[in-house]
Amino acid sequence: MIDTNLTINTDLAREILTGFVKTEVTRTGLSRAVIGLSGGIDSALSCILAVEALGKDNVLAVRMPYKASSKDSLDHAQLLIDQLEIPSKTIEITDMVEPLFKLDSEMSNMRKGNIMARERMIVLYDQSEVFKGLVIGTSNKTEILLGYSTLYGDSASAMNPIGDLYKTQVRQLSRSMNIPSPIIDKAPSADLWLGQTDEKELGFTYEEVDKLLYLLIDQRYSPQEVIEVGFDEKFVHAVMNRVRRYQYKRMQPPIAKVSNRTIGYDFLYLRDWGT
Amino acid sequence: MKLNLALAQINTKLGDVEANLAKHLDYIKQAKSEKSDLLVFPELSLTGYVLQDLVASAAHKPVDDDPIFKHLLNASKDIDLVVGFVDEDSRHRFFIASAYLSGGKTIHVHHKVYLPTYGLFDEGRFFAWGDRVRAFDTRFGRMGMLICEDFWHASPPYLLWLDGADIMLFSSASPGRGLNDKEKLESARWVERVTKAYASMFTSFVAHSNRVGYEDGLHFWGGATAFDPNGEEIAHGPYNEEAITYSQLDLNQLRRTRARLPLLRDERTNLTVSELQRILQK
Numbered sequence: 001m002i003d004t005n006l007t008i009n010t011d012l013a014r015e016i017l018t019g020f021v022k023t024e025v026t027r028t029g030l031s032r033a034v035i036g037l038s039g040g041i042d043s044a045l046s047c048i049l050a051v052e053a054l055g056k057d058n059v060l061a062v063r064m065p066y067k068a069s070s071k072d073s074l075d076h077a078q079l080l081i082d083q084l085e086i087p088s089k090t091i092e093i094t095d096m097v098e099p100l101f102k103l104d105s106e107m108s109n110m111r112k113g114n115i116m117a118r119e120r121m122i123v124l125y126d127q128s129e130v131f132k133g134l135v136i137g138t139s140n141k142t143e144i145l146l147g148y149s150t151l152y153g154d155s156a157s158a159m160n161p162i163g164d165l166y167k168t169q170v171r172q173l174s175r176s177m178n179i180p181s182p183i184i185d186k187a188p189s190a191d192l193w194l195g196q197t198d199e200k201e202l203g204f205t206y207e208e209v210d211k212l213l214y215l216l217i218d219q220r221y222s223p224q225e226v227i228e229v230g231f232d233e234k235f236v237h238a239v240m241n242r243v244r245r246y247q248y249k250r251m252q253p254p255i256a257k258v259s260n261r262t263i264g265y266d267f268l269y270l271r272d273w274g275t
Numbered sequence: 276m277k278l279n280l281a282l283a284q285i286n287t288k289l290g291d292v293e294a295n296l297a298k299h300l301d302y303i304k305q306a307k308s309e310k311s312d313l314l315v316f317p318e319l320s321l322t323g324y325v326l327q328d329l330v331a332s333a334a335h336k337p338v339d340d341d342p343i344f345k346h347l348l349n350a351s352k353d354i355d356l357v358v359g360f361v362d363e364d365s366r367h368r369f370f371i372a373s374a375y376l377s378g379g380k381t382i383h384v385h386h387k388v389y390l391p392t393y394g395l396f397d398e399g400r401f402f403a404w405g406d407r408v409r410a411f412d413t414r415f416g417r418m419g420m421l422i423c424e425d426f427w428h429a430s431p432p433y434l435l436w437l438d439g440a441d442i443m444l445f446s447s448a449s450p451g452r453g454l455n456d457k458e459k460l461e462s463a464r465w466v467e468r469v470t471k472a473y474a475s476m477f478t479s480f481v482a483h484s485n486r487v488g489y490e491d492g493l494h495f496w497g498g499a500t501a502f503d504p505n506g507e508e509i510a511h512g513p514y515n516e517e518a519i520t521y522s523q524l525d526l527n528q529l530r531r532t533r534a535r536l537p538l539l540r541d542e543r544t545n546l547t548v549s550e551l552q553r554i555l556q557k
Contacts, residue, residue, distance in 0.1 A: 007456040015515055016451065016494050023489040164492075268327040270491045272289050 002229045003219075004211040008169050010176035014052070017161040021053035024159050025134050027275040032133030036124050036154075037061040037080065037088070039073035040188060042162060043138040044080050044179045045170055049161050050136050051084050060131045061088040064120045066097065072182075073191050079180045089127065093119045113192035117153025125156075134158035142167040142206060145213055146239070147246020148198065154190075155249060166214065167206040204235060212239055278415045278442075278524040281311035282499035282510065285517055286488030289323035290333050296321060296343050299358065302519060303350045309521055312415065313355040317446045317486040318387075318422050319371060320359040324448035325490045330401045334363035337374040337381040344374075344381075351376035355413065357420060357484075359446055361402075362386065368403035373420045373446055375411065383411035388431060389424040395450060395493070398424075410438035416526060423447040426469065436477040437544055441529050445470060445483040451496040463496050463514070475506030478532045478539060480524050482510075487517055504532035 025033060033050045037043050050059045061084075063077045074090075081088045097119050101107055128135050137157030139149055141164055149155040162170060167188070174184050188198040188206065199205050212231055215221040216239075223240055227233050252264060261267050283302045288294040299316065306314040318324065321343065322333040335343045337360070347358055355377040362372035362384060370386035386405025390398035408431045410419045419435030419442075426432055426445050435443055453461020466483065474481040481502045486495035499512035499520040510522035533539055 005456065008454050009456055009458060012458075012460065013454060016454070019515060020489055020492070020494060024491075266328075269329065270289060270325050270327065272490050273329065274290055275288060 002215070004214060006166055006168050006172075006210060006214055008165070008172060010173050013165070013169075013173055014049070014177065017049050018053040021050050021136065021159070021161050024272075025054060027272060028134065028158075030132060030134055032058040032060070032131055033136045034060045034062060034124055034128045034131050034133040035136045035138065036120055037063055037077040038138075038191065039063075039070075039076035039183065040186075040191075041170060041174050041179065041183055042140050044076075044183050045174045045177070046136050046138045046160075046162055047080060047086075048084065048174075048177050048179060051086060056084055056086050058133070059084075059086050060127060060133055061086055062124060062127050063088065063090040064093050064123055065090070066092070066116055067094040068194060069191055070189075070194075072186070076180070076183050076186070080183065083178075083180060091123050091127075093123065096123075109193045113190065114150045114153060116192055117150035117190075121153050121156045128158075136161065137163060139163055140165055140167050140170050142210055142213060143198075144250060145217065145246075146202065146209070146242045147249045148202065149249065151249050166210040168210045203238075208235070209239060212236065213243075216240065216243075276415065276526045278526060279310055279312045280482060280501060280510075280522050280524055281306040281309065281314040282482060282484040282501065282512060282520045282522075283314055283316050283320075283518075284485055284487050284497040284499050284512055284520070285316065285320060286495075287320060287323040287486065289490055290326060290329035291323075292321050292333055292335065292343055295323070296346060300346060300350060303354060303356065305519055307354050309519075311354060311521065313357070314519075315357040315444050315446065315482060315484045316359055317484045318359045318373070318448040319361070320446075320486070322359075322361055323490060324450075324486065324495070325493065326361070327397070327401060330361055330369050331363075334361040334369055336363060337372075337376070337384055348376055348379050348381065352379045355415075357444055357446065359422070359448075364403075369401070370405055371398065371402050371422055372405075373422055373444075375413065375418070375420060375444075377413060382413060383409070383420070385409075385420040385422065387422040387425055389428055391424045391427075395452075396424075408434040408438070410435050410440035416441050418442040418444060420444045420446070423449060426473070432473045432477065436479060436539070437542070440479065441526075442480040442524070443473065443477075443482070445481065447483065447485040448495055449485050450493040459514075460496060463498055467498070467500060470500055471502050471506050471508065474502035474504060476538065478504040478529070478536055480504060480526075480529075482522075487515055504529050 035047045061081050124135050135157045137160030215226050223236050335341050337344045362370045373385045375383045388405040392399030410417050417439040419440030421431050451460045470481050470483045483500050487497040498514045501510040501522045503509050510520050512518050512520035
C-alpha cells in the first residue's frame with residue numbers, strides 16, 4: 001500500500017520551529033512578535049510557537065473582527081490569549097472597510113473578503129511598529145500550495161514557522177501543544193462571510209487533499225501514478241491546476257531584466273546576510 | 276597512542292568571517308582547557324553556508340599573512356585544527372575547503388569534490404569543483420578530510436582508505452529535512468548510518484562535525500559523532516544546539532580490529548582498477 005502517513009514527531013517539530021522563530025526574530029535586532037489571532041487553528045499554532053520562542057510578554061495577539069465575524073472567532077482567540085497570558089489588542093476593522101464597500105453596491109463576497117484580509121494586514125503591520133515586533137505568518141503548506149489566501153493580505157508576514165506543515169500536521173502539532181480543543185475541533189473557516197468554511201469553498205476535505213499533495217509534492221508521484229492508486233482523476237487535476245495557477249502567490253513579482261545584475265536573478269543573498 | 280578529539284558544532288554569522296573567527300578562537304580555548312589534541316569545525320565554519328554572492332568577499336587563504344588564518348595558525352601551535360572556509364586559488368577560483376592546521380603550519384587543504392547542485396542546494400553555481408582526494412600525515416597518523424556531499428558518494432572515503440587514512444574527518448553544513456514520525460530527521464538518520472558504515476567497512480575511525488543554527492528557513496541539526504574501527508559509536512553530540520563533543524580515540528584499536536578483521540589486507544585494489552577500466556571503456 002502507498003504510504004500517506006503524514007504523522008510528524010511533534011517534539012522535534014516544536015524544537016525546530018521555536019528555534020526558527022527565536023533565531024530569525026532576534027537576528028533582525030528585535031525580540032518581539034505580533035500575530036493576528038483569528039480564533040482558528042493556524043494562527044493559534046503560530047502564536048503558541050512564538051510564545052515558546054520569545055516569552056509570553058514578547059508576543060502581541062491582535063484580534064481584528066468585522067461586524068459580521070462570528071462571535072466564536074473572538075471567543076476562541078480569547079481562550080488562547082487567556083491560556084498563554086499574553087498581551088492582546090482588539091481592533092475592529094468595520095469602520096475601515098465599510099467606506100470602501102459603500103463605493104460599490106454590487107461588491108462580491110470575494111472582493112469584500114480580500115479587502116478585509118488586506119485591512120488586517122495594514123493593522124498588523126502598524127501594530128508591528130507600535131510593539132516593535134515582527135509579524136509572524138500563519139499560512140500552512142496546504143493553503144499555500146492551493147493558493148487559498150489573499151495576496152498581500154493573510155499571506156503577508158515577516159516569517160512563517162508553519163508554512164511547511166500540511167493542515168493535518170498543523171492539527172497534530174496543535175493537539176500536542178495543548179491548544180484549546182474548541183479551536184482544534186471546529187470547521188476551518190476564513191470567517192469572511194456567514195457560514196463560510198474552507199472545505200465547503202474548496203470542495204474537498206483537508207484530510208483528502210493533504211494526502212494527495214503529500215504524494216504529488218513531497219513524494220514526487222506523477223498525477224497518473226496517484227490516479228492509478230485510487231485518487232479520483234477530476235480531483236487530482238483540479239488540485240494540480242490550483243497548485244500551478246497560484247504559483248504567482250508564492251513568489252515575489254518578477255522583475256524585467258535589462259541590466260547585467262538584476263535583483264532576483266543574479267543579485268543573490270539570503271535575508272540573513274551578515275547576521 | 277591516544278588522540279583526544281573535540282568536535283565543535285557551531286552556529287555562524289553569514290559572511291562575517293571576523294565574527295566567526297572570534298567564535299573559533301573561543302572554542303579553541305575551551306578545547307585546549309580540556310586537553311584536546313584536535314578540534315574539528317564544520318563545513319564553511321568561518322563563513323556560513325548559503326553564501327551565494329558573498330563567496331568572493333568571504334574567501335581567505337590558509338597562509339601566515341592572511342588576516343584570519345594568522346590567528347588560527349598561531350592557535351594551532353597548541354592544538355591541531357580543522358576549519359571550514361572558502362579557499363581562493365591564485366587564479367581566483369573559489370572552493371569549499373577544509374584546512375588541517377598543526378604546529379603553526381597548514382598541513383593539508385581539501386577542496387570539496389562533490390558540489391550538490393539540486394533540490395535546495397546550489398553549490399555548483401557559486402564554487403569550483405575540487406579535483407583531489409588525498410590522505411595526509413599528521414602527528415597522530417595518516418588522516419583524510421571530506422566535506423558533506425563528498426561522503427554521500429562511496430568513492431572518496433574508499434580512496435582515502437586506500438591512500439592510507441586511518442582517521443577520516445568529515446564536516447558538514449547539513450540542512451535538516453525529512454520530518455516524519457521518527458525520532459530523528461531523515462537527514463540525520465542517513466548521515467549517521469553512512470558514517471557508521473564507513474567506520475565498519477574501512478575498519479577506521481570516522482568523526483563527523485556538523486553545523487547548528489538557521490540561515491533563513493534552513494535549519495542545521497548538529498549531532499556530531501565519532502565511530503571506532505569496529506563501527507561502534509564513541510561520541511554523540513546534542514542536536515540543534517552549539518556544543519563541543521569530546522572523545523578519546525584509542526589508536527591501538529586499529530591494530531586489534533584489523534587483526535580480527537583484515538578487510539584492508541584483503542582489499543583487491545587491482546581487481547577494482549581492472550574492472551573500472553573495463554567499465555569506463557564500454
